[in-house]
Amino acid sequence: MKIYNTLTRKKEEFVPINPDEVKIYACGPTVYNYFHIGNARPFVVFDTLRRYLEYRGYKVKFVQNFTDVDDKIINRANEEGITPKEVSEKYIEEYFKDAGEIGVKKADVHPKVTENMQDIIKFIQRLIDKGYAYEAEGDVYFDTSKFEEYGKLSKQSIEDLEAGARIEINDIKRHPMDFALWKAQKVGEIAWDSPWGKGRPGWHIECSVMAMKYLGETIDIHGGGQDLIFPHHENEIAQSEACTGKPFAKYWMHNGYITINNEKMSKSKGNFFTVRDILKDFDGEVVRFFLLSAQYRNPINFSRDLMEQAKNGLERLYNAKNNLKHLLDNVAEGNMNDEEKEKFKELEKYKDKFISAMDDDLNTADGIAAVFELVKTINSSVNSNASKEFIQKSLDLFLELTNVLGLVTKEEEALDEEIEKLVKMRQEARKNRDFALADKIRDDLKARGIVLEDTPQGTKWTIKK
Numbered sequence: 001m002k003i004y005n006t007l008t009r010k011k012e013e014f015v016p017i018n019p020d021e022v023k024i025y026a027c028g029p030t031v032y033n034y035f036h037i038g039n040a041r042p043f044v045v046f047d048t049l050r051r052y053l054e055y056r057g058y059k060v061k062f063v064q065n066f067t068d069v070d071d072k073i074i075n076r077a078n079e080e081g082i083t084p085k086e087v088s089e090k091y092i093e094e095y096f097k098d099a100g101e102i103g104v105k106k107a108d109v110h111p112k113v114t115e116n117m118q119d120i121i122k123f124i125q126r127l128i129d130k131g132y133a134y135e136a137e138g139d140v141y142f143d144t145s146k147f148e149e150y151g152k153l154s155k156q157s158i159e160d161l162e163a164g165a166r167i168e169i170n171d172i173k174r175h176p177m178d179f180a181l182w183k184a185q186k187v188g189e190i191a192w193d194s195p196w197g198k199g200r201p202g203w204h205i206e207c208s209v210m211a212m213k214y215l216g217e218t219i220d221i222h223g224g225g226q227d228l229i230f231p232h233h234e235n236e237i238a239q240s241e242a243c244t245g246k247p248f249a250k251y252w253m254h255n256g257y258i259t260i261n262n263e264k265m266s267k268s269k270g271n272f273f274t275v276r277d278i279l280k281d282f283d284g285e286v287v288r289f290f291l292l293s294a295q296y297r298n299p300i301n302f303s304r305d306l307m308e309q310a311k312n313g314l315e316r317l318y319n320a321k322n323n324l325k326h327l328l329d330n331v332a333e334g335n336m337n338d339e340e341k342e343k344f345k346e347l348e349k350y351k352d353k354f355i356s357a358m359d360d361d362l363n364t365a366d367g368i369a370a371v372f373e374l375v376k377t378i379n380s381s382v383n384s385n386a387s388k389e390f391i392q393k394s395l396d397l398f399l400e401l402t403n404v405l406g407l408v409t410k411e412e413e414a415l416d417e418e419i420e421k422l423v424k425m426r427q428e429a430r431k432n433r434d435f436a437l438a439d440k441i442r443d444d445l446k447a448r449g450i451v452l453e454d455t456p457q458g459t460k461w462t463i464k465k
């Protein structure tokens, strides 16, 4: 597989440090709000990367943190008159709900800043001991002038950075680019004890500490949105490599933006749509399809139109699955004949195509296109004359690929249950002589292609394609 590495600005062959286990760290959300569809992109992209590497036979350990100490959380807590812990706990719970809806699996570890405070303090102390950090009035800063490679990820020299830096009203720092590892407590703020007095960690240090604690000193892949390249990831590299003298991550992957009118969607600009809201109109898999419909480094301009397109695309995939299942239910046992064996080889070419696309820097756009080509060929060659084995193998192949994308994972049972529930509701309505409701339920089902038939034995339903 090839991965575009931000560190070298090149597509490189992916070679894991230890082939027994690929170690991935992705920067997670600051938990003070529901996440928006821009934030959802890295969640879905790195979840898909993880699924794909597993599909290719790797064992993956995946860590994604929660930033649960931050100005925004403190502000939110003050606004609502609750504690920062209450704010972060609420939004961590909401994160899992929405992430689950869009098919994002839980990471192996979801560490939190508040639960790693002693490790963070120890790490900062090590940086001070090694001469890479200094204390000033209860704050601790990283001394960027001591880390010669500062700027290597964002490809900026420290001179340029300093020249471009606004003159901050902070004369306790030695150099303009020095950044806070520890911040002394301000009035009314939550704080922890430390060798430098009460305070809390800066933002960047948490990821260095938690990545190393759970994955080791050098990890395979570190990911996040492209807004994190500078300063966040630049600073993570400086802290980590200063501390260990070893490379921190081999591959740095950054996803492009979800935009609105070609501007980055962001909480601070207010131009965002939360996934929670979008889920009122669209299924979680539609959101996921939308996010995977472009290669992860390309921007996607969010629009209702594109969401509708994603919905239609996903529907075509579900139709393909349902057709094959329907055929399977109605066919006698039987093996593939020679013609079918040939045809199946043709179907497998789309699997090769899918793999080549995903191998090319996780090109999910081309991967999805290969799945559609597979569907087209299945639709034209698998029909009611096909053998059971051919239908089953076609279905398995199709689901093998969609499963890597985390799409078409919903079982029909769920639909069965929903229909059964509606049929019961309709019976109740008829018993209560609420014919308007009974008719409405029947019409709504009909609009979805589900036809009811009242028989002396009860109501039967069938899906008409």
Ligand SMILES: Nc1ncnc2c1ncn2[C@@H]1O[C@H](COP(=O)(O)OP(=O)(O)OP(=O)(O)O)[C@@H](O)[C@H]1O
Residues within 6 Å of the ligand: 027, 028, 029, 030, 031, 037, 038, 039, 040, 041, 042, 224, 225, 226, 227, 228, 255, 256, 257, 258, 259, 264, 265, 266, 267, 268
């Ligand atoms: N519009 C966007 N498109 C793609 N990724 C984004 C977008 N906005 C944020 N991200 C990514 O979402 C992840 C979660 O970050 P976090 O919760 O800190 O968001 P944030 O930076 O506070 O969001 P915002 O920029 O809206 O204030 C990060 O990897 C970040 O790079």
Ligand SMILES: [Zn+2]
Residues within 6 Å of the ligand: 026, 027, 028, 207, 232
């Ligand atoms: Zn981070």
